[in-house]
Amino acid sequence: MDGKYHKGDYVRWLTGHSVYEAHEDKLVGADPIYTYGIVMEVSKVDPDAIIVHATVPNKIGRLVILSDVSDDIEILSTGGIKNGQ
Secondary structure, three states: OOOOOOEOOEEEEEEEEOOEEEEOOEEEEOOEEEEEEEEEEEOOOOOOEEEEEEEOOOOOOEEEEEEOOOOOEEEEEOOOEOOOO
């Protein structure tokens, strides 16, 4: 079974909003803030869980664990390694 994510995929995920708008009785994020990174590892137990080397502006890169269940992850480019090759 071929998973959704592969090593080397370039992804982004929503980390917040810089602007919020009032809609009736709640605030809604209007200007999304994304963090970008490259998939370094895909879980063998849960293929929706990945480890990403994140690039954060003006900070040192870091490893982040993401899950497709709880994070809004978007694949921007696939150039990854499939089946360890």
